[in-house]
Amino acid sequence: LTRANVVALVAIEPIVELNIGHAIIADALMMSMSGAVRAMSEAIAKGRPGT
Structure with a gap:
């Protein structure tokens, strides 16, 4: 997980938590x-x- 790929990951609606x-x-x-x-x-x- 990096700053570069976190943008795409948080756009996936079911994801509510990141480590x-x-x-x-x-x-x-x-x-x-x-x-x-x-x-x-x-x-x-x-x-x-919006978050």
């Missing part, structure tokens, strides 16, 4: 933890507008 912990920690190695959380939140919002 994104590993992806966030991996991204946090290259950016700050807050930056990684913010980037993942933005990707999720992009895939499922």
